[in-house]
Amino acid sequence: MKNKRAFFVIPYVGWMTLFVVAPIIIVAVYAFTTAGGEFTLDNFSRMGTYASVFLRSFELAIIATLICLLIGYPLAYVMAKEGPRFQRIAMVLIMLPMWMNFLLRTYAWMSLLENNGLINQAFSALGIVDLSNAINGGLNSFCAWLNSGLLEWVNGLLGSDFVLNTARPTDQTFIRMLFTQGAVVLGMVYNYLPFMVLPIYSVLVKMDNSLVEAARDLGANTSCVFRRVIFPLSLPGVLSGVTMVFVPAVSTFAISKMLGGGTQLMLGDLIEMLFMGSAYNPNLGAAISIVMMLIVVICMWVMNRFGEGEEQAVIL
């Protein structure tokens, strides 16, 4: 019996060895060698130079993951509570964009976010651009007032030189959206939101409603039921959602290249550039990939520890 079962595992193990373990070993070999094939740690000692790229990538990925969670959780919650018809329609609407090529969707965002793009045209028609100019003007004079009053006093007191920005643009004819970090986050949220919604939804929809009723019976109010019962029970879904959004977001390169403009690289851009792009250095690229993998694994491990106790609750 046991041997028969082991037989079924062979294709999986073969696949994993060939396409997961072997590539990781190859990447590791690259990371510890020079172009000539000699052992070196140089690739890792140069890592400090790229600290800002690591920081930026993780920062943007964390922001995108949080936004996905904030949008995705309520959506999954509402879906799980509604009738089957609503669930079906909502599911199709969430999956629909994923049936279209991902690059095409991101490219479409480029033309939407352009300086003369559709969104900016709508903004100027609705007076939002003027409003933003007016707000900037107001902020400028307020900051100027603070600079000459309060801050001057503080600076005199502390011997410091704090100055607030008074040069916000007041003559914009559009709001710059494309090629900003905000656009990159938007692209990530747009592309990865389904990966957050679906796992949370699948947990919530399976949840035993009698637990909620029991909590109510015992006198818990709505917010207490959510905090103490529903949310803890949905945590496994949240954790897998966070993983599925965070990991691709931190290593994305197409989104940041198209919507970020490449003036500030992200990790994915950097690795792509070193492997396939305009600066060929696969050894350094492999080292950066390894460090990124390690950081991601550590993040995931910490997060899973954090959710461990709660997972027991689901089994109960």
Added chain:
Amino acid sequence: MKKIVALTLACLMAASLFLTGCSVRQNGGNMQYTGNNSGSNAGDTGSSNSGDREVNVCSWGEYIDESLIDEFEAATGITVNYVTVESNEALYSQLQQGGVNYDVIVPSDYMISQLIEEDMLAELDYDKIPNFSLIGDQFKNLSYDPENKYTVPYTWGTLGIIYNSTMVDGEITSWDAMFDPQYAGNVLMIRNSRDAFGIALMDLGYSVNTADEAEIREAYQRVVDANENGVYQAFVMDEIFQLMENGNAAISAYYAGDYLSMLENNPDLRYVIPEEGTNWFVDAMCILKDADNVDEAHEWINFIASTEANLRNMDYIWYASPNTTALEEYPAYYEELYGEPLDMELYEIMAPSQDVLDKCEAYLVLPSDARTLYNDLWTQLGIV
């Protein structure tokens, strides 16, 4: 429980679909295979050559009249797998990386010398390329291939400043505009190290072929300063078409032929060869040493070098042809096709006269430590 598993599986499948989407991009810039099936079917029935002959061509984006591919397939029965890549550096990365099996590539001059130096190109059999005789003498035996053993020129042209006359006061005459904080947020810099640093070198009055580390670092610093001052909206390659045509940026640097394509969609655009001079380049067809389809590759090169193909390419991509007859006949060809005379000022941009070219400098291959420096600085650039 089943539902969770099913949903997770669905997610994973969607994720893997999406991931493969990425890796296609990774492998080929904007990968596109043209007319694969239809072409081979037409070929099989139309010619006595019933074997599945094919040729793998790698070129730049928007760089061929695609009907030429269909025509070649129909005439010869050879299936053309046409793939595009973003820049010379990206092409070089792919060739180093392996995993691609191109037969014909169309790199620029300096990359050709680098590939020859590294023994990656095959010597051509010019007996199989009779149309090579149509290529003008001024495009033969150039510094990148002094004995002309490896290459057949495809196009040539210049790099220059493209600007939107409605978004800029006065005329732009100098490379300084690419670094001027006055245009903060309105400049598109080119996304390949050779051109980007080349522009800075020309602006500083140095040779684009300098191997002097101090000069290269000074050029790098010029680009970094401008980037930190927010001059650059983005680093772009072919995205530039959309961005300049829609008036999203005022100033950019790109190739003359592409300017003419953009001009068709936005008449406010201007092209200028800055007073400091510029780069003039030749892109030439070569066959890789490890090519599988050498005969087919020769046939393709001969077909593309013909006067007819050159005329059609010139009309489609607006890059100047090295084929002497095509170059002379093009104004007449244009007039016949469109019923109006060709604007000779535009023709001068497309195929500048010798006195303009005298101001220009071709890129030569850099020594390997300068190339390493270029790569290192280029990766530094986006780190800010």
